[in-house]
Amino acid sequence: MKQKLKVIVVDDEPLARRGMLVRLADFPELDIVAECGNGDEAVQKIRDLAPDAVFLDVEMPGLDGFGVLKQLQQMQVTLPYVIFVTAYDHYALSAFEVQALDYVLKPVEKDRLSTAVNKLLKNFDARDDQRHKDQLAAVVAQLTGEQRDQILQRLDKAEPVMSDKYPEAISIKDSGEITRVPVTAIDWVDAAGDYMCIHTKDGQTHILRRTMKELEQELDPKLFVRVHRSAIVNVNTIAKLQMLANGEHQLMLTNGQAVKVSRSYKDRVKMVFNS
CATH class of the missing domain: 3.40.50.2300 (Response regulator)
Known part of the structure; x- marks a missing residue:
């Protein structure tokens, strides 16, 4: 009532x-x-x-x-x-x-x-x-980083509030140019202050001004896993998970890159190997 x-x-x-x-x-x-x-x-x-x-x-x-x-x-x-x-x-x-x-x-x-x-x-x-x-x-905007006005427009049209479709590419602005980077071409991402360094399969590194949280919400969790508060990895590039002498873990990627795994994200990484 x-x-x-x-x-x-x-x-x-x-x-x-x-x-x-x-x-x-x-x-x-x-x-x-x-x-x-x-x-x-x-x-x-x-x-x-x-x-x-x-x-x-x-x-x-x-x-x-x-x-x-x-x-x-x-x-x-x-x-x-x-x-x-x-x-x-x-x-x-x-x-x-x-x-x-x-x-x-x-x-x-x-x-x-x-x-x-x-x-x-x-x-x-x-x-x-x-x-x-x-x-x-307001809640969805906080979770996704999307603008409230865009969410309200979907609500007014009776459309799904949160879309389960993730972008196929990320647009990166740099020196007056916009580069379209396919999501599948991304090997891993690490944070550098207020910027994200997006490392791609062709060996390039693209600089994106966005928070790690915002970027994580744009990437399909079936394809990408957060392994550290400052690192995201494409699951298809993971070669093996190693335990170091000090008890910490790191991932070895297919391109030879080593990426540290923090304790808070260790269980999430292990799920990749169990799936």
Whole structure:
């Protein structure tokens, strides 16, 4: 069951306020967390309770409905959805100017209130869905290093958030040129400060400005294995795993290169030989 929306009812007329509470009780999606009889009380309750929505009377002595919103904005309080309740329809334009969700005329009719509540629920669902998308995009961006906007675009199109397709080549910019290095041509990679040194089968070394974590996430884990915090190796270039006299391990590649294996990655390397 979805969590109910927290609602506050604000009206300086006790009978009108009670009538609104009775009508809103017909909507199980709403949870009335407070009722207020004036604008100052409304500001305090909205600030303290952070409701999802407020049914706000426009005309009240002292601080009116518009004054409530102005004061909350000055206090930098996140505004809830606002549905104005008023006996005069000439307030409608002003209500929408302050980005109120809707306005309902007194005496409140059941059908008109139902329309306003349904509008509230739809808008909240849309905002809640967007919030979940933003959270998911942030997590995926942290995992993959991809831009959040690109992830959100896939979510909006109902496409898979994380693609299992890895690039066939890596583009490397250097001195105004872009070199396309096929992934299968990469023997191994090691880190040099803020740069990656990509060593290829033809004996060349390409310099790439990217973190090891970012590069690792771009490479197919079936083809590449992280063997050290500063080294990645193409599994097809591994000739043997050696244990050194000091108890450490190193890989010997088919090109004669020795690559140190750190203890934290040793088990991952051994899986290559067991697969």
